[in-house]
Amino acid sequence: MKPTVGRNVHYKDTEGKTLAAVVVYVNPDTTGMVNLAVWNEFGKQFNALNVCQGDGLEQWNWPPRQ
Template identity: 70%
Template sequence: MKPSIGRIVHYRDTEGKTFAAIITWVLDDVVNLAVWNEFGRQFNALNVRQGNGAEQWDWPPRV
């Protein structure tokens, strides 16, 4: 699936925690994200690539 502005994704931080995020900007395979932590505080993640490693985003699993 191709990323687009407004899509909800998961962002993994350097500690391996997964947070909800919204794509705010897309350029090829790099995105900027508005991310919410477990306390509901928002922060930005810039120039993020897709993947399942630290500081990467990925699509939420389908259940």
């Protein structure tokens, strides 16, 4: 599935914590690279730029379906 602006995703920070994020920009010249607005566990928002899709640290992925 292609990312689009406004979609909710998960972002894994440098410590491996999964955080809530929203896609704010999709780079049209890449496959799946996006800019994110991310919220940490305290509700503080920060930006993550040029983030690739994946399961590793500092990457984004779709939330699991339940």
